[in-house]
Amino acid sequence: MSDDLLEIFVTEGRELVDQAAQDLHALERAPEDGGALESLFRAVHTLKGSAGLVGFAPMAELFHVAEDRLSDVRRGDLRLTPDLAEALLSAVWQAGRWLDETAAQGRLPHAAPVAPLLAALSQTDGAQTEVPEPEGDASPSEWAADLLTPSLDRPGPYVAFRYTPRPDSYFAGEDPVATVAAVPDLQRLTVAPRAAFDTSPYDPFTCNLVLSGLSTASLEAVRSAFRLVADEVELAELGGATPAGDGPRAPALAVRSLRVEGARVDALAAAVDELVVAKNSLAHLTNELARSAEPQVARTLAAAQADLDRRLGRLHDTVTRLRLTPLAPLFRRFPALVRQTAASLGKSAELVLSGEDVEVDKSLVDGLFEPLLHLVRNALDHGVEPRDARRAAGKPAATALRISARPVGDEVAIEVADDGRGLDLQKVRRVAAERGLLEEAALAALSDAEAAELIFRPGFSTASAVTDLSGRGVGLDAVRAAVASLGGRVEVASTPGTGTRITLLLPVRVRLARLMVVEAGGETFGVPLESVVETARVDAARLTSVRAGRALVWRERPLPLIELSDLLRLPRAAGAHDELKLLIVQTGDELAAISVQAFGARLEAPLRPLGGLLARVPGLAGTTLLPDGRVLMVLDVAELVG
Amino acid sequence: MTVRVDGEVIWLQGACRVEEAETLAAALERRLCPVDLSDCTSLHAAVAQVLLAFAPPLRGAPQLEFLRDHLAPALAAATRSDLRQTSARPGVMDDGRPRPGHKGEGALD
Numbered sequence: 001m002s003d004d005l006l007e008i009f010v011t012e013g014r015e016l017v018d019q020a021a022q023d024l025h026a027l028e029r030a031p032e033d034g035g036a037l038e039s040l041f042r043a044v045h046t047l048k049g050s051a052g053l054v055g056f057a058p059m060a061e062l063f064h065v066a067e068d069r070l071s072d073v074r075r076g077d078l079r080l081t082p083d084l085a086e087a088l089l090s091a092v093w094q095a096g097r098w099l100d101e102t103a104a105q106g107r108l109p110h111a112a113p114v115a116p117l118l119a120a121l122s123q124t125d126g127a128q129t130e131v132p133e134p135e136g137d138a139s140p141s142e143w144a145a146d147l148l149t150p151s152l153d154r155p156g157p158y159v160a161f162r163y164t165p166r167p168d169s170y171f172a173g174e175d176p177v178a179t180v181a182a183v184p185d186l187q188r189l190t191v192a193p194r195a196a197f198d199t200s201p202y203d204p205f206t207c208n209l210v211l212s213g214l215s216t217a218s219l220e221a222v223r224s225a226f227r228l229v230a231d232e233v234e235l236a237e238l239g240g241a242t243p244a245g246d247g248p249r250a251p252a253l254a255v256r257s258l259r260v261e262g263a264r265v266d267a268l269a270a271a272v273d274e275l276v277v278a279k280n281s282l283a284h285l286t287n288e289l290a291r292s293a294e295p296q297v298a299r300t301l302a303a304a305q306a307d308l309d310r311r312l313g314r315l316h317d318t319v320t321r322l323r324l325t326p327l328a329p330l331f332r333r334f335p336a337l338v339r340q341t342a343a344s345l346g347k348s349a350e351l352v353l354s355g356e357d358v359e360v361d362k363s364l365v366d367g368l369f370e371p372l373l374h375l376v377r378n379a380l381d382h383g384v385e386p387r388d389a390r391r392a393a394g395k396p397a398a399t400a401l402r403i404s405a406r407p408v409g410d411e412v413a414i415e416v417a418d419d420g421r422g423l424d425l426q427k428v429r430r431v432a433a434e435r436g437l438l439e440e441a442a443l444a445a446l447s448d449a450e451a452a453e454l455i456f457r458p459g460f461s462t463a464s465a466v467t468d469l470s471g472r473g474v475g476l477d478a479v480r481a482a483v484a485s486l487g488g489r490v491e492v493a494s495t496p497g498t499g500t501r502i503t504l505l506l507p508v509r510v511r512l513a514r515l516m517v518v519e520a521g522g523e524t525f526g527v528p529l530e531s532v533v534e535t536a537r538v539d540a541a542r543l544t545s546v547r548a549g550r551a552l553v554w555r556e557r558p559l560p561l562i563e564l565s566d567l568l569r570l571p572r573a574a575g576a577h578d579e580l581k582l583l584i585v586q587t588g589d590e591l592a593a594i595s596v597q598a599f600g601a602r603l604e605a606p607l608r609p610l611g612g613l614l615a616r617v618p619g620l621a622g623t624t625l626l627p628d629g630r631v632l633m634v635l636d637v638a639e640l641v642g
Numbered sequence: 643m644t645v646r647v648d649g650e651v652i653w654l655q656g657a658c659r660v661e662e663a664e665t666l667a668a669a670l671e672r673r674l675c676p677v678d679l680s681d682c683t684s685l686h687a688a689v690a691q692v693l694l695a696f697a698p699p700l701r702g703a704p705q706l707e708f709l710r711d712h713l714a715p716a717l718a719a720a721t722r723s724d725l726r727q728t729s730a731r732p733g734v735m736d737d738g739r740p741r742p743g744h745k746g747e748g749a750l751d
Contacts, residue, residue: 170660170688177687181708189712191720197695202671204663209691213712 058112087120144236158214169207185217328356348398355405371482375416383420417501423494456480513607517600521570526634587638655681663688670696678702697721
């Protein structure tokens with residue numbers, strides 16, 4: 001199979017998966033949304049087709065069954081129950097995972113078990129509707145589209161109506177035929193019985209009619225003709241003379257956008273990043289030159305340099321904006337997960353999403369799923385009270401769980417909020433003491449807000465019993481670490497009895513990292529400036545030995561002193577120093593002093609995350625290129641010290 | 643009198659109101675003959691429903707555009723397709739005559 005075919009399969013498949021998930025979400029909110037059902041059907045149909053085209057049998061089989069189910073729903077033989085919607089969503093997400101695998105490995109996945117998914121789709125037989133008259137539950141677009149055949153003389157658009165008068169209409173003095181006769185610009189009329197006639201004896205005074213038709217008048221005009229019987233009429237707007245349904249995909253809405261493969265944007269962004277590095281090295285040269293040049297030349301050089309800085313900044317800005325995508329695909333994964341999770345805990349929850357259209361860097365959309373899932377599970381597991389306790393507290397049985405996003409300046413704040421019992425700070429302090437996270441005295445000195453932050457400490461877990469859900473040996477510290485790796489931070493706010501709100505604050509765009517170059521053990525490293533509180537030169541005489549280590553008093557606070565070369569297991573520089581060069585760094589809520597051999601330049605450079613084996617090396621945040629072309633290892637100081 | 647039985651043809655004349663439905667149904671139950679709409683000026687839904695239920699052959703072109711161009715063709719189309727799909731409608735024989743003594747499906751005599 002050609003790579004091209006696989007590439008199209010992946011690119012197109014991902015769009016269809018997104019579309020299908022979006023439609024399922026829409027149907028969850030409005031089960032009667034015929035447009036969403038049609039769009040979902042098309043997406044599933046096309047996914048089945050393209051899986052068949054690349055010879056991926058398990059996916060083709062899965063989507064064949066999904067398509068069958070959906071055509072039952074379209075015909076009105078099956079109701080789209082939450083169970084069925086969930087089974088469909090699971091199938092769609094599975095397709096998403098297969099596509100990810102295909103993209104990563106460049107070939108179709110080998111093992112693709114579909115039995116449980118197929119079973120879930122088939123188990124929805126109980127949802128068969130008992131429809132007395134089959135046309136009663138057909139999707140609106142379908143009955144409306146049926147009216148378009150045979151084709152009409154007058155071109156569309158049309159307004160289709162389906163009027164089913166109540167059986168007692170005649171007794172009420174109504175004449176449905178007269179009502180229909182008043183429809184303006186009527187182009188077509190069909191008459192059918194609502195239910196099969198019983199002519200033995202025939203009951204002439206029970207209305208048993210369905211009157212459908214098409215008009216070229218406006219929707220408002222048609223609606224007005226039926227204003228006295230509005231609840232007995234369905235209306236639908238039809239485009240041209242092309243019936244909806246199968247066949248080629250309906251033309252998408254005119255969105256002015258260009259589909260560009262993500263990898264190309266990444267390549268462009270990488271090229272711009274390298275340009276920034278090249279500019280930095282040029283800046284270095286310019287400074288050298290300026291020192292020995294005529295003042296006039298030096299000024300011109302400086303001006304040219306500033307101009308280049310500004311223009312490159314703008315270019316970098318534009319390119320990073322290319323990578324911005326809405327949070328919607330990420331958020332849409334949660335309604336089903338929340339329902340499942342709540343159900344497995346014997347709780348019920350209503351998920352409220354907001355801010356899905358806030359745009360963030362694509363890497364955030366990809367990287368936030370795990371942390372958000374963890375927070376959602378944690379909220380449902382620990383934050384939300386059992387039903388009895390909620391009832392006793394006078395709260396509604398169903399938890400209101402909110403996931404929201406809003407821009408805050410250059411950052412985006414993503415919140416997961418529950419209306420549960422809130423953090424039990426006494427318990428938090430007690431657990432922190434039991435686990436030896438902090439000394440008793442230090443714990444007692446913490447403010448409530450500081451105590452709440454303890455839940456993000458490694459080794460902390462308030463659950464007395466480790467549950468299947470959130471207690472897999474992974475605490476909320478994993479959330480903090482994941483968010484930090486995306487350049488963000490986590491905040492918690494809690495009110496006893498009314499709920500907990502955890503806020504992830506993340507940069508909307510991946511910024512240039514501001515680094516400080518230091519030397520230790522004969523090597524050069526970068527340290528992110530945001531973790532450096534201050535740099536200091538301290539007289540060696542001011543050091544105090546504390547137990548095995550060393551400490552110093554800095555601004556009236558005792559700080560542990562750590563040699564960077566020790567942390568990195570590099571040889572210490574020979575000889576004693578009268579003066580220590582220190583980085584005062586923040587780790588969690590503590591400060592530490594790290595001594596280095598020498599301070600270097602400060603620079604602004606794009607930080608590249610580590611790939612492959614290096615990604616697993618603790619204490620490394622990434623790499624960047626130095627102006628002279630050398631690779632600089634950038635340290636994650638908090639991880640090194642902590 | 644708006645439902646007039648004249649030999650082999652039932653004429654609907656003038657404004658056919660809701661109460662005519664019973665008369666027309668009774669006439670068609672006795673004998674399923676063609677119904678002529680030429681002189682009909684309006685047709686209540688209950689009367690139209692009788693035409694739909696018994697599906698007599700329809701003939702004549704009413705003056706009123708709505709009846710001539712929309713309702714009459716719609717009734718004709720519905721009964722045509724109905725007869726094609728279900729040759730044995732309850733109470734009506736294949737030749738269109740009412741089935742003698744028919745009590746409806748599942749009813750006991």
